[in-house]
Amino acid sequence: MTEDSFTPSHPLPDGLTIRQALxxxxxxxxxxxxPYVAERSLLSRTEAEVIELTRHGFMAVRQEADKERxxxxxxxxxxxxxxAELVSLAVHxxxxxxxxxxxxxxxxxxxxRDLGVMEVMAISSSELFFQSCGFGYSLPDQKKAFFCQLRPRHPD
Known part of the structure; x- marks a missing residue:
């Protein structure tokens, strides 16, 4: 299935579409x-990092007057x-x-999936949301993620 023919199983509100980020x-x-970075629920990203994320990133947009929101x-x-890792998920x-x-x-x-990746992980405090999207705490063969924090996530 190609990206152009992909339709999510969860319907979107009228007027909202998902498109490739640029x-x-x-x-x-x-x-x-x-706002999510300010409340410390997402990591801060530089402009260069955001631009790189658009390569495999998607935006939910609504056309308003003469511009997209x-x-x-x-x-x-x-x-x-x-x-692969799902990153920077944010919804207004x-x-x-x-x-x-x-x-x-x-x-x-x-x-x-289209790129042939075997596993996608998501690191988040939104456990129930990701479980509702088909993610679990471990893989069927019982692999688990372990972390060693080398520096604070958010400088104070």
Whole structure:
């Protein structure tokens, strides 16, 4: 299944669409991520990092008057043919709990699938949300992720 023919299983509200993110979307993506970074639920990203994420990133957009409004973003970072990570998932506060996040996750997982990636992980405090998207705490062969923090996530 190609990205062009992919339709998420979770319907979106009227007028909302998911599209491939573009490097020119970096400012809009940063604006969307900023409140989540401030509340420490997402890692801060530089403009260059956001631009790189658009390669395998998707935006939820709504056409308003003569411009598009960014209402959600997520990307899949491809580490190898074995592993990718879903990163920077954010949905505008006014558009949460209506399927936007799930549709973004499905697009990212489909991109990884299209690229032949074996496993996609998500590191998040939103356990129930990711479980509802088909993610689990461990893989069927009981692999688990372990972490060694080398520096604080957010400088104070």
């Amino acid at each position: 490097p020119s979307d970096a400012d809009a993506i940063h604006a969307l991520l900023r 960014c209402l959600g973003f997520a990307a899949v970072e491809i580490y190898s043919a074995k592993l 506060h006014d558009h949460r709990n209506v399927g936007v996040g799930k549709a973004l996750v499905e697009h990212c997982v489909q991109r990884a």
